[in-house]
Every structure is written in C-alpha cells, then in structure tokens.
Amino acid sequence: MALQTSPDSPAPLREVVRGVQGWVDRLGSVWIEAQVVELKSYPSVTFLTLRDPLAEVSVTATVDSVVLNGAGPVQPSAQVVAELKPYVHTKATSLRFACTDLRPSGQGRLLARLEQLRQRLAAEGLFDRERKRPLPFLPRSIGLITAGGSAAERDVLENSRRRWPAATFTVRNVPVQGQQAGLEIITAIGHLDRDPSVEVIVIARGGGSLEDLLAFSDEGVVRAAAAARTPIVSAIGHETDTPLLDHVADLRASTPTDAARHILPDAREEARGVQQARQRLDRAIGNLLGAEQQRLDQLRHRPGLANPLYGFELRHDQITALRDRARRSVQNRLQAEGSEIQQALARVRAMSPKATLDRGYAIVADADGATVSSVDQVSPDQALTLRLADGDLWVAVDEVIPRSTEPEGEQP
Structure with a gap:
C-alpha cells in the first residue's frame, strides 16, 4: 500500500526506508544466470561481481567461502547460476545482494565436473611424474590413434616421415568425438599396447571446443592410458587445450605436428651429428697417430738406437774414468802413506843407536x-x-x- 504524503503531511524517512525494505524482502531469493566479472576475497568475506551476458547490467554480491568452494574453481569470465537474496542496507539505504548458492552453468558446469575428476585421478597417483616413461630414441613401429583422413593424421604422418623417412606406423582410425569415441579409443589403446612391434603410441586430434575434446577426458580413456605398458604421447588440440589425457600421458605434445618432433629424431640433424662425430674422431686419431709418430722419431734418433755400441762405449768411458780415478786415489794414498813412513823412519833413525x-x-x-x-x-x-x-x-x-x-x- 502506497504511503499518502504531501508537503503538509510528509512521511518520516525511516518509514520510507522500511517500506522499501519490505518490498525488497517480499521479492525473496531469486536464481539468476550471469557471467563472473571479478572476485575480491577478504579474510571475512568475498565480493562477487556478476554481469548480465546480454546487457550492461551488473551487481556485486557477498558470498560465503563455503558456498564459493562448493562451486568448484570459479574464475573470471565463467558462466554461473547464482541464488541471490536482495536486501536493503538501512544505514546507507543501499540495495545489496547476498549469494546463497552458486553453481557452474553450461561450460562452467562441465569444467567443474572435469576438475573434480582430475582431482580424484590425481589423488590416486595416475598423474605422478614417477609414472612417466621415457620414449624410445628410434621406435621400430609407432602406433597412431586418430580419426581416419583427418588433418591430425596427415600432420603426424607427414612430419614424422619428413624427419625420418623410414618411420613405420601402425594406424588405428577411430571416432574422436561422440558417445562411442571413448570406447573406441580404449579398444585401440589395448590393441596397440599388445602389439610387440609398437614401441610408442600417439593419440592425436585437431583443435575443437571443450565438448569436442570430451572423449580425451573420459575416465575410461585416462585409466586405459595409465595401464598401458607402451609409452603414450598425447597430441590433442592446440597449446591451450588440456584434456585429462595430457596429464596421464608419458609425454604431452602441444599439437599433432609437435608430436612428430618428440617421437622421432631429425635424420638430417642426426646425419650432421654423425658427420661431426666422425670429424672429431678423425682429428683425435690423427692427433694420436701424430703424437705416436713423433715419439717413434724421438726414439729412433736416440744415440742408443743410432749406434748399437753406444751403450758399451758409454759404459767403457765410464769404467775408464772410474779406473783412472781409482788409480789416482791409490797413488795419492800411497804417497800419503809413503810420506808418513819417511817421517816415521826419520824419527826412528834419529833415535837409532846406529x-x-x-x-x-x-x-x-x-x-x-x-x-x-x-x-x-x-x-x-x-x-x-x-x-x-x-x-x-x-x-x-x-x-x-x-x-x-x-x-x-x-x-x-
């Protein structure tokens, strides 16, 4: 009921505010669909700014941490469905909103479900780094799972054979989207994993929307890839696409073209490497032979090899010198002893009765x-x-x- 007011009979402001508050309270809680614009978190409260996706209309609502965490990861630009309770803040007389429930909407709901699955599989250890296996340097045969006649198949095959012309592939063509895609991919993984000639498996698909790539986030596909004994390379979509298969694969390639760079060496680079290695070996062997030849030349020019009698002559000269020195030593000793005898004889004669x-x-x-x-x-x-x-x-x-x-x- 509208208030009856006039200049002579004005209504108190508090009654007007209480009236507006009553009208807003009668509106009750409402469910709205909007896009998240901004999140500002404080110790006691979080402010959530929501905008209508088709009009320049936005509101800011307070949301409890329990409600926010229950909605899964909420990021700016995400589509959500929120339950808002409008109310009037009487002190400032402002219209405010409280968010009492929050749920992902559309793609956001799908992302939330995938995030829950990702967390569950991660808790089981399926994404642990210790499970990752190294790829073989030059696999005998490469298993390829992709759509038949697709650009992804052509990219993998052409780029691989451009890098290594003798590359051998075992291709399994399967649907890469739709309800049966997950089951077909699981069957293909099992078939290639049992083939003893296949040493690495590439699962490839071109770009697409989140819904198009759902088959590669299927729990069965992820578990089949984790159980495979053969190393698996995930080459799904573009760089920004990250299906759950990327987390469990032994190697993630950003694109199908990039997968070829990881699974096979470049023949031209390897040839250059071999040539450089041969050149280094040639130089090393040449240096070694040169050093040994120089050593042999030095040995050949030594006096002992130039004159076989050099050693005898050298020892003869040494013996002669030693003999002369011994003779001189004996003579010096005899002279000294003779002098002493003469002196003793002179003393004896001086004292002799004769x-x-x-x-x-x-x-x-x-x-x-x-x-x-x-x-x-x-x-x-x-x-x-x-x-x-x-x-x-x-x-x-x-x-x-x-x-x-x-x-x-x-x-x-």
Whole structure:
C-alpha cells in the first residue's frame, strides 16, 4: 500500500526506508544466470561481481567461502547460476545482494565436473611424474590413434616421415568425438599396447571446443592410458587445450605436428651429428697417430738406437774414468802413506843407536851380549865386545878405572 504524503503531511524517512525494505524482502531469493566479472576475497568475506551476458547490467554480491568452494574453481569470465537474496542496507539505504548458492552453468558446469575428476585421478597417483616413461630414441613401429583422413593424421604422418623417412606406423582410425569415441579409443589403446612391434603410441586430434575434446577426458580413456605398458604421447588440440589425457600421458605434445618432433629424431640433424662425430674422431686419431709418430722419431734418433755400441762405449768411458780415478786415489794414498813412513823412519833413525855409532861411539857388551853401561859391571881380564859402526872388536879389560879417580882436567 502506497504511503499518502504531501508537503503538509510528509512521511518520516525511516518509514520510507522500511517500506522499501519490505518490498525488497517480499521479492525473496531469486536464481539468476550471469557471467563472473571479478572476485575480491577478504579474510571475512568475498565480493562477487556478476554481469548480465546480454546487457550492461551488473551487481556485486557477498558470498560465503563455503558456498564459493562448493562451486568448484570459479574464475573470471565463467558462466554461473547464482541464488541471490536482495536486501536493503538501512544505514546507507543501499540495495545489496547476498549469494546463497552458486553453481557452474553450461561450460562452467562441465569444467567443474572435469576438475573434480582430475582431482580424484590425481589423488590416486595416475598423474605422478614417477609414472612417466621415457620414449624410445628410434621406435621400430609407432602406433597412431586418430580419426581416419583427418588433418591430425596427415600432420603426424607427414612430419614424422619428413624427419625420418623410414618411420613405420601402425594406424588405428577411430571416432574422436561422440558417445562411442571413448570406447573406441580404449579398444585401440589395448590393441596397440599388445602389439610387440609398437614401441610408442600417439593419440592425436585437431583443435575443437571443450565438448569436442570430451572423449580425451573420459575416465575410461585416462585409466586405459595409465595401464598401458607402451609409452603414450598425447597430441590433442592446440597449446591451450588440456584434456585429462595430457596429464596421464608419458609425454604431452602441444599439437599433432609437435608430436612428430618428440617421437622421432631429425635424420638430417642426426646425419650432421654423425658427420661431426666422425670429424672429431678423425682429428683425435690423427692427433694420436701424430703424437705416436713423433715419439717413434724421438726414439729412433736416440744415440742408443743410432749406434748399437753406444751403450758399451758409454759404459767403457765410464769404467775408464772410474779406473783412472781409482788409480789416482791409490797413488795419492800411497804417497800419503809413503810420506808418513819417511817421517816415521826419520824419527826412528834419529833415535837409532846406529846413528850414535856412526858418530864414533861404541856399544860395550859382555860375553852374554848384555850391554855394559857402568864400570861396576866389568872386572879386569874380562872379555868384552865393542860394537862399532862397521864391526865388532873383542877386547880384554886390563884395568878398571872409575871416573872419580881420573886426574882432573883429563878427558875420558
């Protein structure tokens, strides 16, 4: 019921605000479809800005963290369906909205479902890096799963054979979208994985919408790829496309063309590498042979090889020098010893009685040969021997005259 007011009978502002608040409250909660424009999170509340996809109309609503987390990953530009409860903030008299429920809409709902599946498979360890296997350097045969006659098949085959002309492929053509696509891809993976000649499997498809690539996010396909013993390369769509198969594959190629670069080496680059390796080997062998030849030349020009008798001559010269040195050493020793003998002989001769005899003295000895040094040792008529320098004299003592009885001034 409208308020009856006039200049003479105005209504209090509080009644007008309460009236507006009552009208808004009677509207109750409403479900709206909109696009997320902006998210601003604060410790106590998150502000969610929503915009009508067909008109320049937008509102900002507060949303509880429980409601926001229950909606899965909500990013700007995502399409959502939200339950909004409008209310009037009486203090500022402003219209505000509270978001009491939030759900992905359209593609957003699909993304949320895929994200839940991704988290579940990741928790099982299917995406762990430790499960990734290295690709063979040059596989005998390459398994290819793709749509028959598609651009993806042509890109993989042509680019692979351009890189390595002798590349061999085992191709399994399957539908890559639609309800039966997942089952066909699972069957193809099993068939190629059992083939002993296939050493790597490439699963390829060109670009498309999220719905077009759903077969490569199918849980059965992901589990079949994880269970395969043969390394798997995922080459789905473009760089921005990331189906769940990319996470479980042993290698993710950004495009089918890029897959060829990963599974096969470039024959021309390998040929250049081989040529460079041969050149390095040639240089290394040449350097080694040159060094050994120089060593042989040095050995050949050594005196011992130039003259076989060089060693004997060298030892002969050494022996001669040693002999001469020994001779000189012996001679020097003999001269030194001779000098010492001469000196000793001179000393002996200086003390020898013979030297005294040479000066005219004589040695007196009795009949027994004992030296007589005193007159007290002889008696008259005793026979004595006088030893002179040149012979002996036998004499008889006529008289013994002691020195004390000699006249003074007489010489003996």
